[in-house]
Amino acid sequence: HINENLYYDTMETTAARDKVLEDPEGKLGGLNAVLFKRLPMREWDRWIDAKMVHPFFVPVTSTVNNSDLNAVAGYRADDTRPVDLLQGVPTAVPCGAFGGSEDWSVSKNGAIAISARPPLAPDEAWTTNRHIYLMKNISSKTSEEVTGENFEELLGECITKGNPGYDTNPVFSPDGKRLAWLTMKSPTYESDAVGILVYDLETQVTSTLLEAETDWDYSPNSLTWSEDGKTLFFTADVRSRQALCSIDSTLGAKQPNGGIRILKGDQSTFLHGEVANSGSRAGHLLLASVQSLTMPTELFVIDSRGDETGLRQVTHFNTQRVADTKLGQVKEFTYRGEKGDDVQSWLIYPAGFTQTEGLSESTPTDPLQKHPLVVIYHGGPQGSSADDWHYRWNLQYFASMGFAVLAPNFHGSTGFGHEFCRDITGNWEIGGRDTIHGVRAVLTEHSWIDPRRVVGLGGSYGGYTSNWLNGNAPEGMFQALVCHCGTFGMRSSYYATDELFFKETE
Incomplete structure (x- = not known):
C-alpha cells in the first residue's frame, strides 16, 4: 500500500491541474488564490487545498522465478497501475494531522476498513466525527474514473453511522472474520473516554468489548490482534506510562476474573506484534519498543502471560552511550x-x-x-x-x-x-x-x-x-x-x- 496527495477524482486530473498551476507561459499572471466555501481552511501548520491524501493498492502475485528482479520475498507486483481506494471521494485517509497507517486495515479475505471523516460534512470544523467504512472486496476496485456525488456509497458500508464521535484504528482479526476499532461517544470532546468495539462480518453484529467510561478508568490508544484471534493487545496511558495491556476478544472487560490485564506497566511500551517460531513460548512472545525517562527506545521481547523470564532486551543501540552518560x-x-x-x-x-x-x-x-x-x-x-x-x-x-x-x-x-x-x-x-x-x-x-x-x-x-x-x-x-x-x-x-x-x- 502507498499514499498519494491528489485531487479526489483521478490521477490524470491531478497531473493536468498541477501542470496548469505551474503556469510556465505566465497565463495566470502570477495568480495563486484559493476560494474557500466552507470550514476548515487550515489544519495545524498548513492551508487545506483541494488535494487530499488517499491510499492506493497494487495487487501482488506469488512467483517461483528467482531471477525476477522485480520480485520481493517470492511476490511480484502486477504490472497494472496502482488503484486509488477512495477514487472520487473528497475525504483524506490518513485523516488529520496525526493520521497514519492505523487509519485503515486490510483483511486476508480482501476486505478493507478505513477510518475517515464523512465527505464534505458541513459541520466538519465543529465535530470530531470519523466513521468506519467497510469495503468487502477491494479486488473489484479499478482505476476507471468514478462519477456522481454519492460519496459515502463509494466509501463502502458505514458500520458506525449511529456514533457521532471518533471511530478510529480499525484492525481485522487474523482470520478476517472480525473487525475491532476504538470509539469515542462525544462529537466535540477530542479527549473523551475510549472504548473497544468488535464487528462480526458474517452476522453483521457489533459487540462492546470495553465500554468507555464504565469498564475502565483509562483509554486504549492502539489495537493489535493476537495471531490466534483470542486476544486483543493495546496500549493505554496509565499513570503517565504507556502500559501494554490485553483483553479477551470475545468476553471483553466484563469476564468474571477481570477482563483487562496489564502486561507491562513499569515503562512506556509500543507493541509491534507477535514473535514467530518462538519454541515453547510460541503464541506468547511479543515484540515491543520500550523506553523510559532513563532509557532511549530499544526493542524488547515480552511474554504475554506476564512471565518475567520471557522479558529480553533485543537491541542495545544506546546501552553503552547511556552507561557512559x-x-x-x-x-x-x-x-x-x-x-x-x-x-x-x-x-x-x-x-x-x-x-x-x-x-x-x-x-x-x-x-x-x-x-x-x-x-x-x-x-x-x-x-x-x-x-x-x-x-x-x-x-x-x-x-x-x-x-x-x-x-x-x-x-x-x-x-x-x-x-x-x-x-x-x-x-x-x-x-x-x-x-x-x-x-x-x-x-x-x-x-x-x-x-x-x-x-x-x-x-x-x-x-x-x-x-x-x-x-x-x-x-x-x-x-x-x-x-x-x-x-x-x-x-x-x-x-x-x-x-x-x-x-x-x-
Whole structure:
C-alpha cells in the first residue's frame, strides 16, 4: 500500500491541474488564490487545498522465478497501475494531522476498513466525527474514473453511522472474520473516554468489548490482534506510562476474573506484534519498543502471560552511550493539588546528583551549592509528562545542565482517570494552580533546591500556562517563564484555529 496527495477524482486530473498551476507561459499572471466555501481552511501548520491524501493498492502475485528482479520475498507486483481506494471521494485517509497507517486495515479475505471523516460534512470544523467504512472486496476496485456525488456509497458500508464521535484504528482479526476499532461517544470532546468495539462480518453484529467510561478508568490508544484471534493487545496511558495491556476478544472487560490485564506497566511500551517460531513460548512472545525517562527506545521481547523470564532486551543501540552518560535519578513526587487531592509529578535530580545527597538532612546552606529548578508543564491540555525518552522536551537534557526538574501531571492530564482528565475543561487555570502547589511542595521537601532560581517553561497549552503564571504566580516564585507556541486568551485563540469543536468544548 502507498499514499498519494491528489485531487479526489483521478490521477490524470491531478497531473493536468498541477501542470496548469505551474503556469510556465505566465497565463495566470502570477495568480495563486484559493476560494474557500466552507470550514476548515487550515489544519495545524498548513492551508487545506483541494488535494487530499488517499491510499492506493497494487495487487501482488506469488512467483517461483528467482531471477525476477522485480520480485520481493517470492511476490511480484502486477504490472497494472496502482488503484486509488477512495477514487472520487473528497475525504483524506490518513485523516488529520496525526493520521497514519492505523487509519485503515486490510483483511486476508480482501476486505478493507478505513477510518475517515464523512465527505464534505458541513459541520466538519465543529465535530470530531470519523466513521468506519467497510469495503468487502477491494479486488473489484479499478482505476476507471468514478462519477456522481454519492460519496459515502463509494466509501463502502458505514458500520458506525449511529456514533457521532471518533471511530478510529480499525484492525481485522487474523482470520478476517472480525473487525475491532476504538470509539469515542462525544462529537466535540477530542479527549473523551475510549472504548473497544468488535464487528462480526458474517452476522453483521457489533459487540462492546470495553465500554468507555464504565469498564475502565483509562483509554486504549492502539489495537493489535493476537495471531490466534483470542486476544486483543493495546496500549493505554496509565499513570503517565504507556502500559501494554490485553483483553479477551470475545468476553471483553466484563469476564468474571477481570477482563483487562496489564502486561507491562513499569515503562512506556509500543507493541509491534507477535514473535514467530518462538519454541515453547510460541503464541506468547511479543515484540515491543520500550523506553523510559532513563532509557532511549530499544526493542524488547515480552511474554504475554506476564512471565518475567520471557522479558529480553533485543537491541542495545544506546546501552553503552547511556552507561557512559550521567543521567538524573528519576522519582515520582506526589503532592496536594488545587482540589485537595493527589497530583503526580516527576522529579528528576540534577545529573550526577546522588540520592544520598538529595535526601541528606545536612544539606549545605550556601546558595552556590544549591541547585536551580526547572518546572516543565505539558501541552494538550489533555496529555501527560510521561515516563519516556522524549525527543523534543527531554527532561534529562535539563538535568544534564545542573537543574532539578519538576514535571507535574496537573488536573487535566491523561492516565489518572476520566474525571481527573475532565477537570480542566472550562477551567484551564487549574493547570497553573496545580503547578504552583507543586513548586511549593517540592521546595518545602527538598532544601537542596534553590527557591531563588526557579524557571518555568511549556509549549502549546504549556505556553498558555507560562502566560497565566506570569500574571498569577506568587511574586518572586519564578525568575523566568518560557512560552513556546502558547496562547494567551481563549477568545483570541478561537479565531486562530479551524478545530472549533476544541475551543467550543474547552
